[in-house]
Amino acid sequence: MDIEETAQKIELMEVRGAAKIARAAAEALKNFALGYEGNDIKKFRDELKQAGERLISTRPTAVSLRNAVTMILKGENKGDNLEQVKNSIVTEAENFIIRSEKALEVIAEIGSKRIKNKDVLLTHCNSSAAISTIIKAHKDGKKIQVYATESRPKRQGYITVRQLVKEGVPTTLIVDSAVRYVMQRVDLVVVGCDTVASNGAIINKIGTSQIALCAHEARVPVMVCAETYKFSHETLAGELVEIEERDVNEVVKQEDFLGVRIFNPVFDATPPEYIDVIVTEKGVISPHAAYEIIKALDLKS
Numbered sequence: 001m002d003i004e005e006t007a008q009k010i011e012l013m014e015v016r017g018a019a020k021i022a023r024a025a026a027e028a029l030k031n032f033a034l035g036y037e038g039n040d041i042k043k044f045r046d047e048l049k050q051a052g053e054r055l056i057s058t059r060p061t062a063v064s065l066r067n068a069v070t071m072i073l074k075g076e077n078k079g080d081n082l083e084q085v086k087n088s089i090v091t092e093a094e095n096f097i098i099r100s101e102k103a104l105e106v107i108a109e110i111g112s113k114r115i116k117n118k119d120v121l122l123t124h125c126n127s128s129a130a131i132s133t134i135i136k137a138h139k140d141g142k143k144i145q146v147y148a149t150e151s152r153p154k155r156q157g158y159i160t161v162r163q164l165v166k167e168g169v170p171t172t173l174i175v176d177s178a179v180r181y182v183m184q185r186v187d188l189v190v191v192g193c194d195t196v197a198s199n200g201a202i203i204n205k206i207g208t209s210q211i212a213l214c215a216h217e218a219r220v221p222v223m224v225c226a227e228t229y230k231f232s233h234e235t236l237a238g239e240l241v242e243i244e245e246r247d248v249n250e251v252v253k254q255e256d257f258l259g260v261r262i263f264n265p266v267f268d269a270t271p272p273e274y275i276d277v278i279v280t281e282k283g284v285i286s287p288h289a290a291y292e293i294i295k296a297l298d299l300k301s
Protein backbone atom coordinates (compact mmCIF):
# COMPACT_ATOMS: atom_id res chain seq x y z
CA MET A 1 0.00 0.00 0.00
CA ASP A 2 1.16 3.53 -0.68
CA ILE A 3 1.25 6.42 1.80
CA GLU A 4 -2.20 7.86 1.09
CA GLU A 5 -3.98 4.50 1.01
CA THR A 6 -2.32 3.49 4.28
CA ALA A 7 -3.14 6.85 5.88
CA GLN A 8 -6.80 6.55 4.93
CA LYS A 9 -7.09 2.98 6.19
CA ILE A 10 -5.60 4.06 9.52
CA GLU A 11 -7.94 7.06 9.73
CA LEU A 12 -10.95 4.87 9.06
CA MET A 13 -9.61 2.30 11.55
CA GLU A 14 -9.63 -0.42 8.89
CA VAL A 15 -6.07 -0.84 10.13
CA ARG A 16 -6.05 -0.28 13.89
CA GLY A 17 -4.25 -1.06 17.12
CA ALA A 18 -1.24 0.94 18.25
CA ALA A 19 1.33 -1.62 17.09
CA LYS A 20 -0.40 -2.46 13.84
CA ILE A 21 -0.71 1.16 12.70
CA ALA A 22 2.99 1.65 13.43
CA ARG A 23 3.90 -1.41 11.33
CA ALA A 24 1.54 -0.29 8.55
CA ALA A 25 3.28 3.11 8.52
CA ALA A 26 6.65 1.34 8.33
CA GLU A 27 5.45 -0.76 5.39
CA ALA A 28 4.14 2.36 3.61
CA LEU A 29 7.45 4.22 4.07
CA LYS A 30 9.34 1.20 2.79
CA ASN A 31 7.09 1.07 -0.30
CA PHE A 32 7.56 4.80 -0.79
CA ALA A 33 11.36 4.40 -0.84
CA LEU A 34 11.25 1.33 -3.05
CA GLY A 35 8.92 2.96 -5.56
CA TYR A 36 10.62 6.36 -5.69
CA GLU A 37 11.51 7.16 -9.27
CA GLY A 38 13.04 10.62 -9.05
CA ASN A 39 16.78 11.28 -8.92
CA ASP A 40 16.99 14.34 -6.68
CA ILE A 41 18.03 13.41 -3.14
CA LYS A 42 16.77 16.67 -1.65
CA LYS A 43 13.37 16.21 -3.25
CA PHE A 44 13.27 12.63 -1.96
CA ARG A 45 13.99 13.80 1.58
CA ASP A 46 11.31 16.51 1.34
CA GLU A 47 8.69 14.09 0.04
CA LEU A 48 9.70 11.50 2.64
CA LYS A 49 9.19 14.08 5.37
CA GLN A 50 5.74 14.92 4.00
CA ALA A 51 4.89 11.22 3.82
CA GLY A 52 5.89 10.81 7.46
CA GLU A 53 3.81 13.81 8.51
CA ARG A 54 0.78 12.51 6.61
CA LEU A 55 1.05 9.14 8.38
CA ILE A 56 1.51 10.73 11.82
CA SER A 57 -1.51 12.99 11.27
CA THR A 58 -3.89 10.04 10.94
CA ARG A 59 -4.22 9.21 14.64
CA PRO A 60 -2.89 11.71 17.15
CA THR A 61 -2.84 9.69 20.38
CA ALA A 62 -0.79 6.57 19.66
CA VAL A 63 2.85 7.60 19.94
CA SER A 64 3.79 4.23 18.45
CA LEU A 65 3.00 5.74 15.08
CA ARG A 66 5.14 8.87 15.59
CA ASN A 67 7.99 6.84 17.06
CA ALA A 68 7.96 4.38 14.17
CA VAL A 69 8.07 7.18 11.61
CA THR A 70 10.82 9.01 13.56
CA MET A 71 12.98 5.88 13.80
CA ILE A 72 12.58 5.07 10.12
CA LEU A 73 13.21 8.62 8.93
CA LYS A 74 16.58 8.57 10.68
CA GLY A 75 17.60 6.45 7.69
CA GLU A 76 17.53 9.57 5.52
CA ASN A 77 20.87 10.61 7.01
CA LYS A 78 22.52 7.23 6.43
CA GLY A 79 24.10 7.37 3.00
CA ASP A 80 25.66 9.85 0.60
CA ASN A 81 23.56 9.27 -2.47
CA LEU A 82 19.91 8.67 -3.24
CA GLU A 83 20.26 4.90 -3.68
CA GLN A 84 21.97 4.51 -0.31
CA VAL A 85 19.43 6.70 1.43
CA LYS A 86 16.51 4.80 -0.13
CA ASN A 87 18.09 1.52 0.97
CA SER A 88 18.55 2.88 4.48
CA ILE A 89 14.86 3.77 4.70
CA VAL A 90 13.92 0.27 3.54
CA THR A 91 16.27 -1.29 6.10
CA GLU A 92 15.02 0.91 8.95
CA ALA A 93 11.40 0.09 8.07
CA GLU A 94 12.11 -3.64 7.94
CA ASN A 95 14.03 -3.44 11.23
CA PHE A 96 11.10 -1.68 12.87
CA ILE A 97 8.63 -4.35 11.74
CA ILE A 98 10.91 -7.15 12.99
CA ARG A 99 11.48 -5.31 16.28
CA SER A 100 7.74 -4.81 16.74
CA GLU A 101 6.88 -8.45 16.07
CA LYS A 102 9.70 -9.73 18.27
CA ALA A 103 8.66 -7.37 21.10
CA LEU A 104 5.19 -8.89 21.05
CA GLU A 105 6.63 -12.39 21.53
CA VAL A 106 8.90 -11.30 24.36
CA ILE A 107 6.10 -9.40 26.13
CA ALA A 108 3.88 -12.49 25.90
CA GLU A 109 6.69 -14.64 27.31
CA ILE A 110 7.37 -12.28 30.22
CA GLY A 111 3.81 -11.14 30.92
CA SER A 112 2.35 -14.65 30.91
CA LYS A 113 4.57 -15.58 33.88
CA ARG A 114 2.58 -13.12 35.97
CA ILE A 115 -0.65 -14.96 35.17
CA LYS A 116 -1.32 -17.79 37.59
CA ASN A 117 -3.18 -21.05 37.14
CA LYS A 118 -6.95 -20.52 37.60
CA ASP A 119 -6.66 -16.75 37.35
CA VAL A 120 -9.70 -14.83 36.18
CA LEU A 121 -8.58 -11.98 33.94
CA LEU A 122 -10.28 -8.91 32.60
CA THR A 123 -9.24 -7.15 29.41
CA HIS A 124 -10.46 -4.12 27.52
CA CYS A 125 -10.59 -3.26 23.82
CA ASN A 126 -8.35 -5.26 21.52
CA SER A 127 -4.65 -5.15 22.27
CA SER A 128 -2.32 -7.54 20.48
CA ALA A 129 0.17 -7.22 23.36
CA ALA A 130 -2.43 -8.08 26.02
CA ILE A 131 -3.99 -10.87 23.97
CA SER A 132 -0.66 -12.49 23.09
CA THR A 133 0.16 -12.54 26.80
CA ILE A 134 -3.17 -14.12 27.72
CA ILE A 135 -2.90 -16.72 24.94
CA LYS A 136 0.64 -17.62 26.00
CA ALA A 137 -0.54 -18.27 29.56
CA HIS A 138 -3.32 -20.48 28.18
CA LYS A 139 -0.90 -22.35 25.91
CA ASP A 140 1.37 -22.92 28.89
CA GLY A 141 -1.46 -24.96 30.37
CA LYS A 142 -2.82 -22.45 32.88
CA LYS A 143 -6.54 -22.80 33.36
CA ILE A 144 -7.56 -19.19 32.97
CA GLN A 145 -10.81 -17.41 32.20
CA VAL A 146 -11.24 -13.98 30.68
CA TYR A 147 -13.87 -11.27 30.93
CA ALA A 148 -13.67 -8.96 27.95
CA THR A 149 -15.49 -5.66 27.66
CA GLU A 150 -17.44 -4.74 24.59
CA SER A 151 -15.42 -1.48 24.31
CA ARG A 152 -17.90 1.02 23.03
CA PRO A 153 -18.22 2.81 20.72
CA LYS A 154 -16.30 0.74 18.14
CA ARG A 155 -16.71 -2.57 20.00
CA GLN A 156 -13.19 -3.83 19.45
CA GLY A 157 -14.01 -6.23 22.30
CA TYR A 158 -15.86 -8.38 19.76
CA ILE A 159 -12.55 -8.99 17.98
CA THR A 160 -10.96 -9.90 21.31
CA VAL A 161 -13.58 -12.45 22.36
CA ARG A 162 -13.47 -14.12 18.96
CA GLN A 163 -9.65 -14.32 19.04
CA LEU A 164 -9.61 -15.75 22.56
CA VAL A 165 -12.37 -18.28 21.94
CA LYS A 166 -10.64 -19.40 18.73
CA GLU A 167 -7.57 -20.19 20.85
CA GLY A 168 -9.72 -22.11 23.32
CA VAL A 169 -9.62 -19.56 26.15
CA PRO A 170 -12.91 -19.54 28.13
CA THR A 171 -14.11 -15.99 27.56
CA THR A 172 -17.12 -13.97 28.69
CA LEU A 173 -18.24 -10.79 26.95
CA ILE A 174 -19.55 -8.01 29.17
CA VAL A 175 -20.82 -4.50 28.51
CA ASP A 176 -18.45 -1.78 29.61
CA SER A 177 -20.71 -0.72 32.46
CA ALA A 178 -20.54 -4.21 34.03
CA VAL A 179 -16.88 -3.81 34.95
CA ARG A 180 -17.31 -2.80 38.60
CA TYR A 181 -19.88 -5.53 39.17
CA VAL A 182 -17.60 -8.17 37.67
CA MET A 183 -14.39 -6.91 39.32
CA GLN A 184 -15.06 -8.90 42.50
CA ARG A 185 -14.46 -12.09 40.47
CA VAL A 186 -11.28 -10.86 38.77
CA ASP A 187 -7.67 -11.64 39.80
CA LEU A 188 -5.80 -9.54 37.27
CA VAL A 189 -6.58 -6.84 34.71
CA VAL A 190 -4.49 -7.14 31.53
CA VAL A 191 -4.60 -4.31 29.02
CA GLY A 192 -2.46 -2.85 26.27
CA CYS A 193 -1.75 0.79 25.64
CA ASP A 194 -1.22 3.38 22.96
CA THR A 195 1.15 5.71 24.79
CA VAL A 196 3.15 5.73 28.02
CA ALA A 197 3.88 9.21 29.38
CA SER A 198 7.08 10.14 31.23
CA ASN A 199 5.22 10.24 34.59
CA GLY A 200 4.12 6.62 34.08
CA ALA A 201 0.53 7.36 33.09
CA ILE A 202 -0.74 5.17 30.29
CA ILE A 203 -3.09 6.30 27.57
CA ASN A 204 -5.34 3.55 26.31
CA LYS A 205 -8.84 2.97 24.95
CA ILE A 206 -11.52 5.09 26.60
CA GLY A 207 -12.74 3.32 29.71
CA THR A 208 -9.35 1.96 30.76
CA SER A 209 -9.03 4.51 33.57
CA GLN A 210 -12.48 3.55 34.94
CA ILE A 211 -11.46 -0.10 34.87
CA ALA A 212 -8.20 0.72 36.67
CA LEU A 213 -10.10 2.73 39.26
CA CYS A 214 -12.46 -0.19 39.91
CA ALA A 215 -9.49 -2.56 40.09
CA HIS A 216 -7.74 -0.26 42.54
CA GLU A 217 -10.83 -0.13 44.73
CA ALA A 218 -11.10 -3.93 44.65
CA ARG A 219 -7.32 -4.39 45.13
CA VAL A 220 -7.00 -6.17 41.81
CA PRO A 221 -3.62 -5.61 40.12
CA VAL A 222 -3.46 -3.97 36.69
CA MET A 223 -0.85 -5.21 34.22
CA VAL A 224 -0.20 -3.10 31.13
CA CYS A 225 1.53 -4.70 28.15
CA ALA A 226 3.44 -2.15 26.07
CA GLU A 227 6.33 -2.22 23.64
CA THR A 228 8.99 0.39 24.42
CA TYR A 229 8.24 2.28 21.21
CA LYS A 230 4.95 3.28 22.86
CA PHE A 231 6.83 5.46 25.36
CA SER A 232 6.53 9.14 24.57
CA HIS A 233 9.63 11.30 24.43
CA GLU A 234 7.46 14.38 23.85
CA THR A 235 5.88 14.07 27.31
CA LEU A 236 9.33 14.46 28.82
CA ALA A 237 9.44 17.92 27.27
CA GLY A 238 6.11 18.78 28.87
CA GLU A 239 3.81 18.03 25.98
CA LEU A 240 0.40 16.62 26.83
CA VAL A 241 -0.84 13.60 24.93
CA GLU A 242 -3.62 14.64 22.62
CA ILE A 243 -6.77 12.60 23.15
CA GLU A 244 -8.32 11.74 19.82
CA GLU A 245 -11.98 12.63 19.36
CA ARG A 246 -13.71 10.74 16.60
CA ASP A 247 -16.88 11.15 14.59
CA VAL A 248 -19.90 11.25 16.89
CA ASN A 249 -21.76 8.92 14.53
CA GLU A 250 -19.58 6.13 15.96
CA VAL A 251 -21.61 6.56 19.18
CA VAL A 252 -25.13 6.93 17.73
CA LYS A 253 -26.44 8.32 14.47
CA GLN A 254 -26.54 12.08 14.97
CA GLU A 255 -29.66 12.28 12.76
CA ASP A 256 -31.54 10.17 15.30
CA PHE A 257 -30.59 12.60 18.08
CA LEU A 258 -31.11 16.00 16.51
CA GLY A 259 -30.23 18.82 18.88
CA VAL A 260 -28.21 16.52 21.16
CA ARG A 261 -24.50 17.18 21.60
CA ILE A 262 -22.52 13.95 21.40
CA PHE A 263 -18.95 13.63 22.62
CA ASN A 264 -16.67 10.82 21.47
CA PRO A 265 -13.21 10.86 23.08
CA VAL A 266 -11.61 7.51 22.28
CA PHE A 267 -8.74 7.35 24.78
CA ASP A 268 -8.15 8.24 28.40
CA ALA A 269 -5.19 8.47 30.76
CA THR A 270 -4.74 6.09 33.68
CA PRO A 271 -2.47 7.51 36.39
CA PRO A 272 0.54 5.44 37.51
CA GLU A 273 -0.97 4.92 40.99
CA TYR A 274 -3.52 2.57 39.44
CA ILE A 275 -1.00 0.50 37.50
CA ASP A 276 1.02 -2.29 39.09
CA VAL A 277 3.40 -3.10 36.30
CA ILE A 278 4.14 -2.33 32.70
CA VAL A 279 5.45 -5.34 30.80
CA THR A 280 7.81 -4.28 28.04
CA GLU A 281 10.13 -6.35 25.85
CA LYS A 282 12.96 -5.06 28.07
CA GLY A 283 11.31 -6.51 31.16
CA VAL A 284 8.71 -5.78 33.81
CA ILE A 285 8.89 -2.22 35.10
CA SER A 286 7.06 -0.03 37.55
CA PRO A 287 5.14 2.74 35.76
CA HIS A 288 7.41 5.12 37.67
CA ALA A 289 10.36 3.81 35.63
CA ALA A 290 8.87 5.23 32.42
CA TYR A 291 11.29 8.16 32.60
CA GLU A 292 14.27 5.80 32.55
CA ILE A 293 12.96 3.95 29.50
CA ILE A 294 12.34 7.18 27.62
CA LYS A 295 15.82 8.44 28.52
CA ALA A 296 17.46 5.18 27.46
CA LEU A 297 15.75 5.11 24.07
CA ASP A 298 16.65 7.64 21.46
CA LEU A 299 13.12 8.48 20.35
CA LYS A 300 13.58 12.20 19.87
CA SER A 301 11.96 13.44 16.67
Ligand code: RI2
Pocket: 016, 017, 018, 019, 020, 124, 125, 126, 127, 128, 129, 130, 156, 191, 192, 193, 194, 204, 205, 266
Ligand atom coordinates in the same frame (compact mmCIF):
# COMPACT_ATOMS: atom_id res chain seq x y z
P1 RI2 B 1 -1.79 -3.12 20.55
C1 RI2 B 1 -5.89 0.23 20.41
O1 RI2 B 1 -6.32 1.42 19.84
C2 RI2 B 1 -6.44 0.01 21.80
O2 RI2 B 1 -6.49 1.19 22.60
C3 RI2 B 1 -5.42 -0.98 22.31
O3 RI2 B 1 -5.46 -1.15 23.71
C4 RI2 B 1 -4.15 -0.31 21.84
O4 RI2 B 1 -4.47 0.17 20.53
C5 RI2 B 1 -2.92 -1.14 21.82
O5 RI2 B 1 -3.04 -2.19 20.89
P2 RI2 B 1 -7.41 1.51 18.63
O6 RI2 B 1 -6.61 1.50 17.35
O7 RI2 B 1 -0.70 -2.25 20.01
O8 RI2 B 1 -8.39 0.38 18.72
O9 RI2 B 1 -1.38 -3.79 21.83
O10 RI2 B 1 -8.06 2.85 18.86
O11 RI2 B 1 -2.32 -4.09 19.52
